[in-house]
Amino acid sequence: MESGFVELSFVKLTTDQAIARAVSLAASGTRHLVGITGEPGAGKSTLSARIRGVLGDRAAVVPMDGFHLAQTRLEELGRADRKGAPDTFDAWGFVALARRLAEAAEPITYAPEYRRDLHNGVAGAIAVPRDVPLVIVEGNYLLVDEEPWNLLPGLLTETWFIDVDEDVRMQRLVSRHEQFGKPHDAAVAWAGGPDERNATLIRSTRSRADAVVRV
Template sequence: MTPMTIKDLAARARALVRPGRRAVLGITGSPGAGKSTLAEHLLTALRDGPDREGGEGLGDWVAHVPMDGFHLADIELDRLGRRDRKGAPDTFDAAGYAALLRRLHQDEDEVVYAPGFERELEQPIAGSIPLPRTARLVITEGNYLLYDEGDWARVRPQLDEVWYCELDEAERLRRLVARHERFGKDHAAAVAWSLGTDQRNADLVAGTRHRADLVVTGDVGGVAVAG
């Protein structure tokens, strides 16, 4: 298959938008696979290119909502006894995330506020991402968009397409360890978390790959194959 560039992927994302309705594109994959990086490159390509009305897409017609804003706060994870596996499916408010996605499709409010996630604090921040009515395409990314157990089963029906990010396993782990170190863990703790909690979550996410509409392999700008 001929490799797809980021411009090709942006064109596919742009084509999801239809008159009179907002489109929501999901990007999923294991921890460290490059979901946020792909989302950022897509946002740049979409904002720098023409929008569907033929104007310059430099406004706020495209927006980004990470799933990570729906992490349960540490104080609640402590109460539930789940903090030692933060990032597992039951450490998120999956029903709240699905409800937000459904609300985005209803498109009734002038501004919809979504929670963000502060990496320095490792905590969700309520109401920190404004989504204006002008946002016709919303890109959301996270680990469990294709997971179909419990409240997570409500998520996929709210997404127009879901793309799965896949990276060489050694490189994925290297980046994941580096990210944990960047946000405060020492090397030994970063490796232990990446090979423990993160790897168990990665195995769950890998089991959802076959449900994706597209699998994007390698770095951004690399090969994309049909899922």
């Protein structure tokens, strides 16, 4: 392996160790995709942002949330009341983008970004130039053993599962829902309802991760 890069087997990492691992991957001389997964509110975006802050232009963050089906489409399908479940995403589109990012054959690969204020994704919002060595692919269902999600591990160099105290996770989740317009009671109900059903599925995928990051 180049530049001392060593493949992981299942290990536990602290946040600092995970960041050091990301720096090592970025220095390895080739494109690597690191998947960061975990339950809603676990801190996926926070860890991704910290890594990006350390690596700067040598890293890009591509969240799965950009592949939410449009709000109007969810309403047509009768799925708006459980937005965030696996079948409320363009999963095949997400896999196709991950494949393009792994191949790094294009000068720039563009990814969508989810805008919570719009309740929709915005196409072409994230630019990933070909020479960016580390792409962090962030999302809930990276390790789900159902098609097409089960195609993702073959495209990712490794996948990390974030482990966090349950009380902290729920507090973050409720606060996030409140921040984007839900009254407190509605925020608590959503966190304990649709979000928790999704979290149960995500927890069942933990053993498939290459590493668990304790935050």
